[in-house]
Amino acid sequence: MFDTALTLSDLMFLIKGAGMTLAVTFFAVTGGTLLGLLFGVVRAHVSVWVALPLIFVLDVFRSVPLLIQLVLANAFQAIAGLNMPPFATSCIVLALYTSAYCTEIVRGAIDAVPTVTRRAARSLGLSWGQDMTYVVFPMALRVALPSWIGLTLGVMKDSALVLWLGLIELLRSGQILVTRLQEPMFILMVVGAIYFLMSFPIARLGGQLEKRWREND
Amino acid sequence: MFNYTFQWRQAFQKLPLLLDGALVTLQIALLSMAMGIAFAVILAVARNAQSRWVSAPATAWVEVSRNTPALFQIYMAHFGLGSFGIHLSPYVALLAGITFNNAGYLAETFRGALRAIPGTQLRAARSLGMPSIQAFRLIIMPQMFRIAFLPTTNQMVWAILMTSLGVTVGMNTDLAGVTQDINVRSFRTFEIFAIAAVIYYLIAKAVTLGARLLAARLFRY
Numbered sequence: 001m002f003d004t005a006l007t008l009s010d011l012m013f014l015i016k017g018a019g020m021t022l023a024v025t026f027f028a029v030t031g032g033t034l035l036g037l038l039f040g041v042v043r044a045h046v047s048v049w050v051a052l053p054l055i056f057v058l059d060v061f062r063s064v065p066l067l068i069q070l071v072l073a074n075a076f077q078a079i080a081g082l083n084m085p086p087f088a089t090s091c092i093v094l095a096l097y098t099s100a101y102c103t104e105i106v107r108g109a110i111d112a113v114p115t116v117t118r119r120a121a122r123s124l125g126l127s128w129g130q131d132m133t134y135v136v137f138p139m140a141l142r143v144a145l146p147s148w149i150g151l152t153l154g155v156m157k158d159s160a161l162v163l164w165l166g167l168i169e170l171l172r173s174g175q176i177l178v179t180r181l182q183e184p185m186f187i188l189m190v191v192g193a194i195y196f197l198m199s200f201p202i203a204r205l206g207g208q209l210e211k212r213w214r215e216n217d
Numbered sequence: 218m219f220n221y222t223f224q225w226r227q228a229f230q231k232l233p234l235l236l237d238g239a240l241v242t243l244q245i246a247l248l249s250m251a252m253g254i255a256f257a258v259i260l261a262v263a264r265n266a267q268s269r270w271v272s273a274p275a276t277a278w279v280e281v282s283r284n285t286p287a288l289f290q291i292y293m294a295h296f297g298l299g300s301f302g303i304h305l306s307p308y309v310a311l312l313a314g315i316t317f318n319n320a321g322y323l324a325e326t327f328r329g330a331l332r333a334i335p336g337t338q339l340r341a342a343r344s345l346g347m348p349s350i351q352a353f354r355l356i357i358m359p360q361m362f363r364i365a366f367l368p369t370t371n372q373m374v375w376a377i378l379m380t381s382l383g384v385t386v387g388m389n390t391d392l393a394g395v396t397q398d399i400n401v402r403s404f405r406t407f408e409i410f411a412i413a414a415v416i417y418y419l420i421a422k423a424v425t426l427g428a429r430l431l432a433a434r435l436f437r438y
Contacts, residue, residue, distance in 0.1 A: 072411060183300065196281065
């Protein structure tokens with residue numbers, strides 16, 4: 001039972017797939033966080049009625065399956081004649097998807113800063129920008145970081161869906177090996193172990209940060 | 218603007234098929250939630266158990282389901298079990314994968330809810346003469362479900378979105394599967410998937426709204 005046809009170069013193939021997963025995650029999370037910061041600041045400072053279009057669009061990204069979003073975006077870029085490679089399409093869709101969740105995290109974190117603290121900062125003569133950078137940002141960061149880590153890991157796991165557009169990421173490279181070696185259980189276990197190793201330590205770190213920061217509050 | 222003619226009429230003619238698929242999607246989501254909640258209650262209690270033999274498997278289940286992609290879990294049920302000669306149909310594999318995932322996430326939710334219930338509640342129930350099973354069922358569980366209600370409805374929406382992954386293992390009766398089926402026959406990818414996206418959105422909103430109304434009715438006092 002313990003002998004396998006999986007060779008070292010097959011393992012390298014899987015690691016390469018993991019690299020693709022990480023690359024997609026990196027671009028998606030970077031883009032999504034920047035957009036989420038922007039949208040979140042807007043959401044925290046503008047009344048609900050003004051932000052309604054933004055709220056609706058971001059809600060759509062959270063209420064439609066990611067797989068459907070990927071297929072739609074890929075079809076749309078073909079229709080529009082953009083000729084984008086699947087990698088770019090995947091990163092853009094995942095970045096928008098990330099931004100929808102990140103916006104809520106940022107808004108919640110900004111709302112968690114007491115209004116009196118911000119008023120005190122303003123009455124000391126700090127400008128809005130200074131108030132945001134020196135008072136709101138450090139306080140909001142503590143609230144937002146644990147959820148942001150959770151979001152990043154969620155996007156890393158959801159990035160497996162880009163295999164539908166033909167990208168060879170970790171799960172897809174595992175599937176290719178399964179087709180060749182016919183040992184589904186063993187190879188999928190290796191794939192799962194790689195996902196677990198990429199996700200679990202960071203998830204633990206996030207949990208610990210959350211616990212430690214709550215104690216100091 | 219685009220060098221492409223949208224054929225919406227052709228896509229709309231398939232609406233009855235898509236709605237049938239939506240029913241299957243709802244069915245899978247509801248079944249996976251019902252089983253997921255049942256497993257999650259057991260897992261949440263087992264994780265707090267004194268014995269390592271009980272808590273370790275529960276912890277393993279929760280950590281694996283939370284730290285690997287849902288798609289991986291469905292692959293495991295569909296392709297992985299084939300190594301042991303167990304060949305699940307796409308429907309069963311999808312249901313098993315989502316149930317496994319739901320149970321893991323809900324177990325964490327329930328564990329948090331259990332921690333929020335004061336320990337005195339259980340002790341008071343026990344001192345009134347209730348056996349521990351009865352105390353858990355009548356005193357602890359209702360409070361747990363109440364605290365965990367909102368996260369559970371979120372998980373329900375997640376379950377609906379996750380059913381779309383079935384198409385990757387050859388599922389062709391749920392909304393995503395039907396959509397893909399029509400797509401490969403008509404090549405009207407954008408139109409048909411856009412309609413599917415709208416249906417998914419409406420289902421998700423209906424579930425959220427239904428849960429809010431239910432919460433208002435259940436938690437009046």
